[in-house]
Amino acid sequence: MKRWGLALVLLLWASAAWGWQVHGFIDGRSGMRLQDDAVERRAILNELRLQLDLNHMSDLAIWQFRADLVGDEAAGETDQDLERGHGVLDLREANVLLTPFYFLDVKLGRQILTWGTGDLLFINDLFPKDWQSFFIGRDVEYLKAPSDAAMFSFYPSWANIDVIYVPRFDADRYISGERISYWNPMLGRRAGSGDDMAVDQRTEWLREDEWHLRISRNVEGVEWAAYAYDGYWKSPQGVDVVYRSYFPKLRVFGASVRGSIAGGVVNLETGYYDSREDRRGDDAMVPNSEMRVLVGYEREIVRNFSAALQYYLEYMQDYSAYRRTLPEGMAARDEDRHVLTLRLTRQLLNQNLELSLFSYWSPSDRDSYLRPHVKYKASDAVSLYLGANLFFGDVPHTFFGQFEDNTNVYAGVRYSF
Template sequence: MITMMRFIQKMSVTMMILAVVATAAAGTEISGFVQGLYGYGSDRNNPVPSELTASEVRLQMRLESYSDAAEYFGRLDFVYDDYLEPEYRMILREGYLKFSVGSNVDMKIGRQVITWGTGDLIFINDLFPKDYQSFFAGRDDQYLKSPQNAVRATFYGGPGSLDIVYTPRFAPDITPTGERFSYYNPMEGGYVGGEGFIMDPALPDAEVANGEVAARYSKYIGTIDAALYYYRGFYKGPVGMAPDPADPATMTAFYPGLQVFGASLRSPVLGGVFWTEGGYYDSLDDSEGDDPFIPNSSIQSLVGFERAVNQSFTANIQYQNIMITDHDRYLETLPMGMNEEDEMYHLLTSRMTMLFLMETLNVSLFGFYSPSEEDFYGRMAVSYRFTDEVTMVVGANVFESADPWTKFGMFDRNDNVYMKFTYGL
């Protein structure tokens, strides 16, 4: 009750601020949506405390304001979520200031969502945080990208443009923690979730040296979008294991250091669009490749092609390859009984989008399949637009795997179906 009172207080204050700002500035707009999302986990053997994967109502308010000198944008989510215990949340998804310095530099400062790279749901050089929990739960696509508090500067010039993003505090991916979705725990040798298994890995210490730096140089050459990338920070997921400082007998997950150099190309070709991207993942905390509890350095690459098959059907296909370097050394140091990773990882994906009834009915399918790990993750969604304001979506997330320790096999117990209603203005 108290949390609810606080929530209502916060919300009403925010509304007042929004209203005042809106009337004060001429170039100001308020918009948003209300959305209900209800999901059900269909695997009876899922060791999580709730059979529901989602039961939430969300109000998103957007505020946009601009003058000649600068622009402000805010996006605030109020969520009532009772998939397990009733809970209120207020999330500042975006809140940034945008302005130009001179005629060639744009600055964007604050909480923001950043995306780059060419892959479709495969990220090599995009090391900005992702929210896979929202992704698996059927929230809108925008929630896959998690915001970060950052300063972004973009320099535009004749030879191309240069983006530099500095994020003072490391922003990790949000992956299943065992609360809403279960995961495979190799230490336990099984799928875990619920009390005692809620994963809460420690972030890197709050030190200036632990900030993230990401940069991109891009240029449009002929009809080709070309780019070079650099990143220095940490793996976005807790992929390292180390003895717990408090209890050295147990291992705890952490975010190992990472540096990435990459490049990408994208161009129209053969009536469609082709893209390719590559990156060298320099595993800073295991540069020799001799620590079996930290990923070795790797070379990642992808190619993709998309085209409209006919007027209402668009399809794409992608192939990703990850090659682990120093694989021999990794095998030498791997303790007995631990699952060994192949030197080469292969992944195929495909997206299909079909539009019917003057685009009011949208059917979309996305499949990930790894022939090397023999696992599969499929996303299906059918959305119907009743009016310009009201949309309904019915969707499903399906995991299939041969082994539980693979990339998608880890989440194999989390199959779910969901329903979503949105009213937007």
């Protein structure tokens, strides 16, 4: 920890000397479970985080570096791992943006990538997510994990075209038990920090890679986009012959549209998930192909009070083959998984106080997840946070129901500079 701290201090001094812009924050957060969890400790978050955000603009390029120095007493993993987000250093961005031609931008290096129209629901956004951070009380910005990628943005007259190449597969920072318990179908129970999750990682450069494509255009205020992805399921949803989890091959083709209607903003997004290793749906150890659909609407109800609704559907292909080959005793998924979300946001005290609630409810899974959150801006530099992650479910094997024992509250303070 001291070595990383000294390195960041030297980097800060050198950056200022070379004319870089320096920003950042110090963020302290603590979170506790509201109930006992048989396979995890009570503390879920006890961290102090220093972020440095450095950027430099020249006639030839824009350079970006952003890294966090983290100390977390509640962490289940301490070994440094930049891909999983473990250890004292979390490298968020380290990239350069070049414009070799007027119609082309090229961004190379570690970067945070996002697209699609969903609000905390993702169909065509196949960039890595950090679900552990999302569920324990870190700022929502940490849901997005970094990608090591090359992004090429073309600007012909008829559309914008983004092509992203990831030379080595970037998985989600998925739930694996070191801090959050989850349902393990192979064990038939909730698993936690004492259960090793054997995962066959895809780590071969240039062979286990990913391609992302987006073609978008704005037509009279309406945003249209088409997407394609070639890579792998982002979490280890397959099981091999020696009962190790792994990342099966995946292709996705999708589209979206977003525009204004009835005083608000409406969005529609869809995607077909082509599970390349189980196109007939008869391999119980590999996810079936799926069709996914998302519809959303957001508007301001009254001044400083907004509401947003979303409906999300996962429709499994070849469901009869899935049920026929499901191992005896393993809980079956529904053919259709429905999720409804509601976001309510209220701003008070000259917008210095923000009250928000984001809720997920799945009538098919009979489970739900609530994210109440309060942010108070005490000054230009200091912000205070209070929130909770509340999970409910009738059975322990549904997506939100499996996390019921991880229900927690958290508080935090941030000083920005």
